[in-house]
Amino acid sequence: MPTSSPASSIHGVCPVLVTPFSADGAPDAAALARVVEFAIAAGADAVVYPGVASEVEQLAEAERDRLLVFARTLVSDPDLCMTQGALAN
Numbered sequence: 001m002p003t004s005s006p007a008s009s010i011h012g013v014c015p016v017l018v019t020p021f022s023a024d025g026a027p028d029a030a031a032l033a034r035v036v037e038f039a040i041a042a043g044a045d046a047v048v049y050p051g052v053a054s055e056v057e058q059l060a061e062a063e064r065d066r067l068l069v070f071a072r073t074l075v076s077d078p079d080l081c082m083t084q085g086a087l088a089n
Contacts, residue, residue, distance in 0.1 A: 010046050014048055018055070019056070037074070049067075049068060
């Protein structure tokens with residue numbers, strides 16, 4: 001998975017991205033791409049994915065991994081930080 005050097009400080013608007021689902025309940029990667037593109041176009045300073053707002057508990061580990069890598073490929077601006085959310089049960 002791509003990594004970047006740690007930012008000296010994260011500031012500004014840092015939305016937790018939602019995970020869209022299709023009608024059959026499967027994660028919708030194309031819709032996630034639109035969510036990422038919207039956040040970037042709206043001027044987000046960083047994005048967080050996945051997180052509690054991402055319905056992360058509804059995803060299998062393989063789905064989370066696949067969507068995280070996918071979302072990271074969409075954040076191509078080196079000045080935009082992407083932070084991976086974390087949680088524990």
